[in-house]
Amino acid sequence: MNAIETVGLTKAFGEKHAVDALDLTVKRGEIYGFVGRNGAGKSTVMKMLAGLVLPTSGEIALLGEHQKPGCTSRRMGALIEEPGVLRSLTGLENVACRAMSLGVVDAERVAAETLQEVGLADAAHKRVKSYSLGMKQRLGLALALVGSPDLLLLDEPFNGLDPQGVRSVRDLIVSLVRDRGVTVFVSSHVLDQLERMVTRYGVVREGRLVKELSTEEVEQACADHVLIRCAAPQFALSVLQDALPEGRFVMLEDDAIRAQNITSEEAGRALAGSGIVISELSVSHRDIEELFIGLMGEEGSAESQKANGALLKRRRAEKGGWSPCLA
Numbered sequence: 480m481n482a483i484e485t486v487g488l489t490k491a492f493g494e495k496h497a498v499d500a501l502d503l504t505v506k507r508g509e510i511y512g513f514v515g516r517n518g519a520g521k522s523t524v525m526k527m528l529a530g531l532v533l534p535t536s537g538e539i540a541l542l543g544e545h546q547k548p549g550c551t552s553r554r555m556g557a558l559i560e561e562p563g564v565l566r567s568l569t570g571l572e573n574v575a576c577r578a579m580s581l582g583v584v585d586a587e588r589v590a591a592e593t594l595q596e597v598g599l600a601d602a603a604h605k606r607v608k609s610y611s612l613g614m615k616q617r618l619g620l621a622l623a624l625v626g627s628p629d630l631l632l633l634d635e636p637f638n639g640l641d642p643q644g645v646r647s648v649r650d651l652i653v654s655l656v657r658d659r660g661v662t663v664f665v666s667s668h669v670l671d672q673l674e675r676m677v678t679r680y681g682v683v684r685e686g687r688l689v690k691e692l693s694t695e696e697v698e699q700a701c702a703d704h705v706l707i708r709c710a711a712p713q714f715a716l717s718v719l720q721d722a723l724p725e726g727r728f729v730m731l732e733d734d735a736i737r738a739q740n741i742t743s744e745e746a747g748r749a750l751a752g753s754g755i756v757i758s759e760l761s762v763s764h765r766d767i768e769e770l771f772i773g774l775m776g777e778e779g780s781a782e783s784q785k786a787n788g789a790l791l792k793r794r795r796a797e798k799g800g801w802s803p804c805l806a
């Protein structure tokens with residue numbers, strides 16, 4: 480059984496399709512990282528899954544149950560933007576109210592335990608209006624967790640957290656999946672945090688799912704590779720393919736060759752043996768940020784392309800990096 484399944488899920492705001500015929504499948508027990516540029520449609524998807532926004536069309540099934548428009552599963556907890564809290568009540572009172580509304584037995588004790596779990600025990604009796612941004616974020620997480628959900632939707636869970644908070648929320652997410660079999664659907668712009676916990680990624684662009692990647696595929700795409708610039712690059716490519724059949728070669732936009740699964744020495748020997756003049760032979764590593772910037776913006780608007788192009792150019796200049804091309 481899948482935890483989330485959408486078919487043709489669409490949300491239009493006037494003429495604008497914020498989410499456009501999205502077919503999404505998240506398996507039970509996954510930590511699915513949902514990534515995309517600002518305005519790509521991530522929060523709108525989350526809100527439709529949580530029953531906070533009515534879809535224009537399409538179907539949603541959560542934990543195997545078809546959802547009526549605007550409704551959602553009681554087995555799901557959600558942290559989406561500003562959680563609805565009563566600012567004049569304490570954190571404990573807010574979470575206990577939520578627990579009671581979900582029919583949790585011994586609501587106050589469970590609320591106190593949940594606040595402990597998210598690192599907010601010390602502030603449990605303080606009024607929410609005195610909470611910092613990070614404390615409010617932890618409270619939102621407690622509200623999402625208090626009903627022991629089987630599915631968690633987390634929209635930007637690291638917002639406002641200090642480094643220690645980021646780490647403890649990340650550890651909590653991983654332990655919920657490992658120990659309780661919870662499925663997590665999480666959006667975040669903090670890619671290096673996602674990288675440490677996600678099992679699969681979905682890239683959304685202009686309301687459409689444009690790419691899904693397993694962690695292995697991301698590792699492969701970011702693995703060390705050899706960059707070769709030389710005279711007659713097309714000829715050089717065929718020489719390399721013939722001489723080193725175990726290698727994986729990609730011709731980049733600027734006529735450089737990217738090679739994986741071979742060493743720079745092997746590439747150098749093969750090219751020199753054919754008399755090809757090499758102008759650059761280096762080993763590099765593409766980081767996850769660069770990979771995803773490429774995926775999020777490949778066919779975006781002219782404006783986003785321009786912005787991505789400038790950023791990539793700068794990063795390449797800084798680090799001797801690569802074009803956004805997923806082999």
Ligand SMILES: Nc1ncnc2c1ncn2[C@@H]1O[C@H](COP(=O)(O)OP(=O)(O)OP(=O)(O)O)[C@@H](O)[C@H]1O
Pocket residue numbers: 492495497515516517518519520521522523524
């Ligand atoms: N209530 C609304 N009315 C009109 N347009 C909306 C509304 N909510 C979202 N949008 C538009 O829908 C698009 C998707 O917005 P959404 O908030 O889902 O993006 P996002 O990927 O979550 O962005 P971010 O990373 O900045 O949070 C944007 O163009 C946004 O302006």
